[in-house]
Amino acid sequence: MQFNFDSTEPLYLQVAEQIEEAIFLNSFEEGAQVPSTTEISKQFHINPATVLKGMNILVTAGFLEKKRGLGMFVSTGAHRKIRDKRQTEFYQDYVINLVNEAQKLTLSEQAIIEMVKRGFEAHETD
Amino acid sequence: MKPIKVAHLVKQFNKNRVLDDISLNIQPDTIYGLLGRNGAGKSTLFNIITNRIPMSAGEVTIEGEPIANNDRVLNRIYLMSEGNLYPSRMRVGEIFKLTAGLYQGMDLELVSNLTQQFGLDVKTRFNKLSTGYRSILKLIIALSVDVDYVFLDEPTLGLDANHRELFYDALLDSYAKRPRTFVISTHLIEEIANLIEQVWVLQNGHITINESTEEMLQKGYAITGPTEDVVAYTAGLNVIGQDQLGNLRVNYVYGELVGDRAIPDTVSVSHIDLQKLFVNLTSQEVATVEN
Numbered sequence: 001m002q003f004n005f006d007s008t009e010p011l012y013l014q015v016a017e018q019i020e021e022a023i024f025l026n027s028f029e030e031g032a033q034v035p036s037t038t039e040i041s042k043q044f045h046i047n048p049a050t051v052l053k054g055m056n057i058l059v060t061a062g063f064l065e066k067k068r069g070l071g072m073f074v075s076t077g078a079h080r081k082i083r084d085k086r087q088t089e090f091y092q093d094y095v096i097n098l099v100n101e102a103q104k105l106t107l108s109e110q111a112i113i114e115m116v117k118r119g120f121e122a123h124e125t126d
Numbered sequence: 127m128k129p130i131k132v133a134h135l136v137k138q139f140n141k142n143r144v145l146d147d148i149s150l151n152i153q154p155d156t157i158y159g160l161l162g163r164n165g166a167g168k169s170t171l172f173n174i175i176t177n178r179i180p181m182s183a184g185e186v187t188i189e190g191e192p193i194a195n196n197d198r199v200l201n202r203i204y205l206m207s208e209g210n211l212y213p214s215r216m217r218v219g220e221i222f223k224l225t226a227g228l229y230q231g232m233d234l235e236l237v238s239n240l241t242q243q244f245g246l247d248v249k250t251r252f253n254k255l256s257t258g259y260r261s262i263l264k265l266i267i268a269l270s271v272d273v274d275y276v277f278l279d280e281p282t283l284g285l286d287a288n289h290r291e292l293f294y295d296a297l298l299d300s301y302a303k304r305p306r307t308f309v310i311s312t313h314l315i316e317e318i319a320n321l322i323e324q325v326w327v328l329q330n331g332h333i334t335i336n337e338s339t340e341e342m343l344q345k346g347y348a349i350t351g352p353t354e355d356v357v358a359y360t361a362g363l364n365v366i367g368q369d370q371l372g373n374l375r376v377n378y379v380y381g382e383l384v385g386d387r388a389i390p391d392t393v394s395v396s397h398i399d400l401q402k403l404f405v406n407l408t409s410q411e412v413a414t415v416e417n
Contacts, residue, residue, distance in 0.1 A: 008397055010340050011320055038302040045294045046320045047157055048302060050340075104391070 011046065015054030023063060023074055024082045034064065034072045061085070127154045127202060127274040127306075128189045130175065135184035137170055144170050146331035148184070154274065155305040159322035159339070161315060163408050166328045168311040169208060172277045176205040201229070205277040206268035210260065212252045218263055219248035231272030240266045240296055244289060257284030265293060269300045278310045282317070290317060297321070319400040329408050339400065346403040347379040351393035359393055367406030378406045 005014050022028050037055065041048040055072060058064040063078040075081075102112050130152040137145040144167045152158070152175075162168045173179045175186055177194050186193045193199050212221050218241075226232040241248060244262045255263065261283045268276055282290045298321065301308065312318055325342050327335035335342060349356050353375040364381040378398065389395055398406075 005320065006399075010344065012340070038299070041302065041321075042295055042298045044320070045298065045317070047323050047339075048298070049323055050320070 005044070005046075012050050012053035012057070015040070015046065015051055016057040019055065019058060020063060020082055023078050024086075026079070028074050030074050030076050030078055032074055033070070034074060036071055129153050130193065130203075130275060131185075131187050132175060133185050133187070135171075135174060135186065136182045137167070137174060137179075138182040143331055145174070145181075148328075148331075148333055150326065150333060150336065152275065152307060152309065154307055156307050156324060157301065157322050158307070158309040158324045158326060159315075159318055160309055160311040160326045160328060161404055162311070162328035164313075167331060168328055169279050171328065172205055172207065172279050172309070172311065176200075176203050176277055178205065178207075202274040203277070204229070204268055204271050204273045204275070205279065206264045206281060207279045208283065210252070214251070214253035216252050217248065218246060218250050218252070218255070221252065221263065222248070222267070225267050225271070229271040229273070232267075233270045233272065236270045236300070237266055240269065243292060243296075258286065258289065261285055262289065269296055273306070275307045276309070278308060278312075280312060281310060282312060282314060290314070294318075294321065315401040315404055316399060325400070327404065327407060335407070342403070343397060343400060345380055345382070346398045347383060348396050348398045348402075349377045349379060349393060350396070351375065351390065355390045355392050359387065359390060367409055378402070380407060 005011060019028070019034065022034075028034050034055075035043075037048050037051045040046065040051045055064060059066060059072075062075055062081055064072050065075045067073055098112065102109075132148055132150040132152070135145055135148040136143065148171065160168050160171070170179070174181045175193075177186075177200055188196070188199050191199075193203070212224075216224070222234075222237055222241075226234060226237075240246075244259075244266070246259055246262050246266070250259075252260070252263075261281065262285065265278070265281045268278060268281070282293060285293065294317070297308065310318055310322065319339065322339055325335060325337055325339050326333055337345075349360050351359075351374070353370070353373050356375040356377050360377045360379055363377075363379045363383065365377050366380045367378040369376040380403065383395070
């Protein structure tokens with residue numbers, strides 16, 4: 001697990017995002033235990049209350065579940081839920097930015113569509 | 127343990143008012159960062175709260191009772207200070223024994239583990255220790271005494287990067303095992319930025335900021351773009367500093383942005399880290415809003 005933190009948004013959100021990413025990439029598999037608040041706190045020198053706040057976001061989202069006395073575990077179906085969530089956010093997170101930048105660069109809609117096609121083709125021939 | 131309440135505390139050295147009307151609530155089980163420039167009065171504040179030196183006015187109480195009269199409460203508070211309080215010829219091991227006698231319930235196993243991890247030789251005499259190892263000795267004691275409030279004045283003074291990492295590990299490990307309050311004063315702001323829950327900024331004798339780290343960081347912005355656009359966008363905002371590179375301007379803002387003011391395409395808005403925020407807030411130069 002590699003964590004990168006910066007000052008762009010609240011730390012607890014970054015903690016949540018990084019753990020979510022680790023689940024999405026199967027670094028933490030479904031049903032497996034995730035590191036404890038204390039472990040994450042110690043490893044990255046983050047206040048345990050901040051780590052807990054981040055983890056609780058993932059509990060609320062249904063990606064993690066608490067097992068009393070045992071710790072936090074990746075929920076069954078978490079991977080799929082994260083993918084669904086990211087598909088929903090894809091338009092807002094990527095397409096809107098893409099269109100904004102394209103307009104600044106005076107790239108036409110058609111030019112962007114061509115580029116997207118080219119990107120898919122290049123990926124297929126990889 | 128109940129909160130420590132500092133109310134209207136004043137400290138005057140001759141005609142010099144070092145601390146002026148300081149009021150703070152120090153909550154149990156919380157990690158605080160006390161930030162201030164050199165000479166801001168951080169050590170003086172610690173020394174007064176822990177009853178090492180008298181205050182000129184005000185009070186420090188716990189459950190309404192002054193701390194100074196209460197040995198039971200004073201035994202629950204520990205100050206790791208810059209001062210060297212130990213007899214210079216005393217050996218490290220003897221200092222540990224002396225402290226264990228003064229503070230009931232000191233965690234001797236932790237003392238022994240940390241001594242080993244830091245590579246501190248218990249046979250060395252105090253006056254033969256380097257600055258770094260003096261700090262290490264003092265912080266081992268600070269982490270091992272059984273108290274509810276620990277004040278750490280420059281705990282990492284003279285420590286190399288590896289030993290500072292080891293200290294932050296030990297601090298968070300100890301805090302997880304036995305939650306208690308730590309108040310840390312340091313100039314290495316970025317190293318503690320993520321581990322402190324609450325920030326106090328001490329400036330010109332006053333506490334000018336008393337906020338959760340999260341809220342404070344949310345209020346700090348860098349507005350970057352062409353000078354005229356940045357100046358127009360930040361007009362009337364709390365501009366605390368600026369950088370200029372040719373016509374490229376960065377205005378640092380602390381506080382709310384104007385929600386209904388459109389951000390020009392040429393201007394970018396981002397957050398800044400705690401150190402940058404602190405430097406701008408406490409810089410002596412008066413921030414000018416105009417060019």
